[in-house]
Amino acid sequence: MKPNIWRRFYYWLDERIQFEDLIRFAAKKYVPVHSHSLWYYFGGVTLFLFIIQVVTGILLLLYYKGNEDLAFESIRYIMTEVEFGWLIRSIHSWSANLMILAAFIHMFSVFFTKAYRKPREITWLTGMVMLFLALGFGFSGYLLPWNELAFFATKVGTDIVGVIPLIGKPIQIFLRGGEDVTGATLSRFFGFHVAILPGIFTIFLFIHLLLVQRQGMSLPMEIVPEKAMKTMPFFPNFLLRDLLLWLIVLNILAILAVLYPWELGVKADPFAPAPAGIKPEWYFMFMFQTLKYIPAHIWIFDGEVVGVLLFIIAGVLWTLIPFWDKKTARGEKNLLINYLGLFCILYIILLTILGYLS
Amino acid sequence: MNKFKILDSLIKLIFYLTLVIGMFFENNLAQNTTDFCLKCHKANGDKAAVMFTKDIHYEMGVSCADCHGGDQSKSNMGEAMSEKNNFIGVPKGNRISELCSQCHSDEYQNLINSVHGKLTIKGDQIITQCITCHGIHNILRKEDKNSNVNALNVAKICAGCHSNIAYIKKYNPELPTDQYEKYLTSKHGILNSKKDPKAASCVSCHGSHEIRNVNDVKSKVYASNLPEVCSVCHSDSQYMKDYKIPTDQYDKYIGSVHGIALLKKGDLAAPSCNDCHGNHGAAPPGVESISKVCGICHALNAELFAKSPHKKAFDTLNKPECETCHGNHEIIVGTDQLIGNTKGTICYQCHNENQNVEGFIVAGKMRAILDSLVKLEETTVKLITDAEQKGMEVSEAKFKLRDIRQAKLETRTIIHAFNFDTFEKTSNNALSLIYDVKSLGEKAVNEYYFRRWGLLAATAIISVLAITLFIYIKKLEKKSNGK
Amino acid sequence: MNQSRRSFLKYILGGSLIAFIGAVLYPVIAFLKPPKSKSVEISSIKVCKVNDLPNDSGLIFKFGNKPGILVRTPKGDFRAFDATCTHLDCTVQYKKDMGVIWCACHNGKYDLNGRNISGPPPRPLIPFKVIVQGDEIFVSKQL
Structure with a gap:
């Protein structure tokens, strides 16, 4: 009896939505199976963590107050008075970090497999934009608890923005909502974090996913496509594998969130002296540390300005790689790109470690 | 040895010779230039001139003209006191002190920076000129028994203004005017009246030219500066030898709860020497008045004590009230170790197995309750810290820890009633508060374990789901491969 | 199978x-x-209604993680202070018979302006601002 009800419900829906097309589309979709298939999953993991961010973020929004006087207390309230509030907040914080990590892995895997090459330039571009937006999510969300560490990290972070010649100062004032980091900054960051960034992010995410579905998975250049290549149907095999990995990630997330709850720290006091050992979030650490090593003056330029400009140039070049990597575009092997990527990874890891050791 | 003696005699000889020759010449010079001011004014019987011949300034060679202007070498009156010769007559207002400052510049600077130099009469002259205290034409060394500012006379000089109610009201309405009367009743004043120059007078504590308002941090009698001022004499065993009193008060005081509060923590409300001994009426408080003195601040303790059976007992036995248990200059933070029925406790000195047995029993019971309170509080604090370190939010419980602290303080205070029933009532209140907080702490720790078990359940569910999904996928793939 | x-x-x-x-x-x-306790409002809180507090009485309330005291003077004015005694951090209370804010621990007394008038307290109580809106009394940290 039971299957009948389900079946009838399915037909009812099918008449209206026409699943057949979708199923036909999904059935045609195959995911290549080869030695680098593992990397295909990280985009999905990032997406899953983003969904968790959206869900937990909306939940937190019910109790959070984006106001200088109340921000800290409202989060303490969430952590103590609201049932499972501690869990939701802890998951939101952990998931944010894991999402950035997953996004980085996804980005580097695409980079090394040269999946950015024609015809997937737009996919790469939207992905890079989303990575920057994710960093923006991290930076703006970090301030929201309005605790001491976040307050000073934001101060330092926006100070760095301010050193960019010409446009730096206006951007800094725009970000801070004034000359200094104050309650106005908090309101602004709150707005960025829950309205502006999610809005923009959703558009890019839509384009990104649409293109992935339209174009299918890219094959690494080393693997020569053969007629009899091993493939896996996207639906249900790949999707179920995706779900399996999501479950594992969720499990890790739950364990991290419960066993290592995210701390609240002490409330920010704008008039207190900066505490020792202000550190940005780990994914900004390599840039922060680099700026520390750059001498105060390089020739006639200010060291910090040079550093910040170099990072901006590097970021732009990295983002535009599909357009200047001609050799790959022609279908030739370009080892230079591999070495460049390897250098970047090693550089980021080394500087991050140095940042935490110092 | 011999050589040195000869050299010594030689030096002495030269010294005396120079002296005699010098005196001879000086006499000659003096004879050559007669001081006509003094000559005429003395002849006229001018009191000032007569007095001046005994003045220290005359002795040191200061002439009339040095202050009054004019030319003392002219015998003609008109010429000697002419404007041409800068004759100024009787100096008025600030001019007086300015004239003194020509030689006594340091004293003058101190004076104009002092409270006496800051207050003015009608805005054009400082309230106290040099002559106000030192006198005119009869100024003597302060060591001289007849000097205005001699240790034995100076109090009367100060009292000239400071005991004048109408005058003081005009210039500093909030200043009392009974200092001199109080001084006369103090140990210092009594000794001073008996012509003991070593006893403190006004200037010993307040300073002389540099006197500042008591609220001025540079004042010698500013609350936190005072103990050191007292210690100048009272910690000097040589100086205090004849008075047969201890000289360790200052050393004891600086280690006491009061000394630390005042001198280290800068709490100006903490008592300095004068707050217990009085300032102008400084004297040690008597046996019965001690609880009144301590009660100025420790009012509740004093009130409870006054109604307690110990009040009468202590007074009859001639035991100083608070001091018997807490000491005087060396008072440290009271601990529970003071009370009890074992050797080493204070109660045991009077209450033991053989005498005053009732108190012996009660002291034992009180101590037991106090100990259990402290122990319970300790375990509660530990519980809450434990919960906090486990990552639990216990700000509510920590907030309530304040109440426990307060209840404990109240319990310790109620001891001073020396009545077991009232004590028990207060201590029971404290105990019930502690149990409340303890249950909060326990709840937090339980919540911690709930989270652990919840995680275990959740991960178990997710794992089972993941494993079955994995098996399902494998099956699915096997099937499709089979195809 | x-x-x-x-x-x-x-x-x-x-x-x-x-x-x-x-x-x-x-x-x-x-x-x-929604949790049982109301959500946080720390810089100012609603203490009670005007009619809840008769003339010549006091009320202890929780202000963040510290106690506060709201006093209504015999003439009907409202005053609010941090209820932490400046001597040893006990919580003070309004003592009707003496007409003062009183600390039970060591008999410290403050007048209704928060000034320490007798006993061991070294400093006055920290004042809060009282705002009466309609029939509700709000207390906020003084700026």
Whole structure:
């Protein structure tokens, strides 16, 4: 009896939505199976963590107050008075970090497999934009608890923005909502974090996913496509594998969130002296540390300005790689790109470690 | 040895010779230039001139003209006191002190920076000129028994203004005017009246030219500066030898709860020497008045004590009230170790197995309750810290820890009633508060374990789901491969 | 045989899926349930209604993680202070018979302007601002 009800419900829906097309589309979709298939999953993991961010973020929004006087207390309230509030907040914080990590892995895997090459330039571009937006999510969300560490990290972070010649100062004032980091900054960051960034992010995410579905998975250049290549149907095999990995990630997330709850720290006091050992979030650490090593003056330029400009140039070049990597575009092997990527990874890891050791 | 003696005699000889020759010449010079001011004014019987011949300034060679202007070498009156010769007559207002400052510049600077130099009469002259205290034409060394500012006379000089109610009201309405009367009743004043120059007078504590308002941090009698001022004499065993009193008060005081509060923590409300001994009426408080003195601040303790059976007992036995248990200059933070029925406790000195047995029993019971309170509080604090370190939010419980602290303080205070029933009532209140907080702490720790078990359940569910999904996928793939 | 094993697998899969959904939804629904205590408002809080506090009386309230005291003077004015005694951090109370704010620990007394007038307290109480809106009394930290 039971299957009948389900079946009838399915037909009812099918008449209206026409699943057949979708199923036909999904059935045609195959995911290549080869030695680098593992990397295909990280985009999905990032997406899953983003969904968790959206869900937990909306939940937190019910109790959070984006106001200088109340921000800290409202989060303490969430952590103590609201049932499972501690869990939701802890998951939101952990998931944010894991999402950035997953996004980085996804980005580097695409980079090394040269999946950015024609015809997937737009996919790469939207992905890079989303990575920057994710960093923006991290930076703006970090301030929201309005605790001491976040307050000073934001101060330092926006100070760095301010050193960019010409446009730096206006951007800094725009970000801070004034000359200094104050309650106005908090309101602004709150707005960025829950309205502006999610809005923009959703558009890019839509384009990104649409293109992935339209174009299918890219094959690494080393693997020569053969007629009899091993493939896996996207639906249900790949999707179920995706779900399996999501479950594992969720499990890790739950364990991290419960066993290592995210701390609240002490409330920010704008008039207190900066505490020792202000550190940005780990994914900004390599840039922060680099700026520390750059001498105060390089020739006639200010060291910090040079550093910040170099990072901006590097970021732009990295983002535009599909357009200047001609050799790959022609279908030739370009080892230079591999070495460049390897250098970047090693550089980021080394500087991050140095940042935490110092 | 011999050589040195000869050299010594030689030096002495030269010294005396120079002296005699010098005196001879000086006499000659003096004879050559007669001081006509003094000559005429003395002849006229001018009191000032007569007095001046005994003045220290005359002795040191200061002439009339040095202050009054004019030319003392002219015998003609008109010429000697002419404007041409800068004759100024009787100096008025600030001019007086300015004239003194020509030689006594340091004293003058101190004076104009002092409270006496800051207050003015009608805005054009400082309230106290040099002559106000030192006198005119009869100024003597302060060591001289007849000097205005001699240790034995100076109090009367100060009292000239400071005991004048109408005058003081005009210039500093909030200043009392009974200092001199109080001084006369103090140990210092009594000794001073008996012509003991070593006893403190006004200037010993307040300073002389540099006197500042008591609220001025540079004042010698500013609350936190005072103990050191007292210690100048009272910690000097040589100086205090004849008075047969201890000289360790200052050393004891600086280690006491009061000394630390005042001198280290800068709490100006903490008592300095004068707050217990009085300032102008400084004297040690008597046996019965001690609880009144301590009660100025420790009012509740004093009130409870006054109604307690110990009040009468202590007074009859001639035991100083608070001091018997807490000491005087060396008072440290009271601990529970003071009370009890074992050797080493204070109660045991009077209450033991053989005498005053009732108190012996009660002291034992009180101590037991106090100990259990402290122990319970300790375990509660530990519980809450434990919960906090486990990552639990216990700000509510920590907030309530304040109440426990307060209840404990109240319990310790109620001891001073020396009545077991009232004590028990207060201590029971404290105990019930502690149990409340303890249950909060326990709840937090339980919540911690709930989270652990919840995680275990959740991960178990997710794992089972993941494993079955994995098996399902494998099956699915096997099937499709089979195809 | 194979058939029953497959359906067994399906049952486990379905069962654990339902348990999983429950495990996710339970905390979420619990989170959505409004907590018993009102949400935080720390810079200013509503203490009580004007009529709740008769003339010549006092009330201790919780202000953040510290106690506050709201006093209504015999003439009907409202005053609010940090209720932490400046001597040894006990909580002060309004003492009607003496007309002062009083600390039970060592008999410290403050007048109704918060000034320490007798006993051991070294400093006055920290004042808060009282705002009366309609019939409700709000207390905020003084700026």
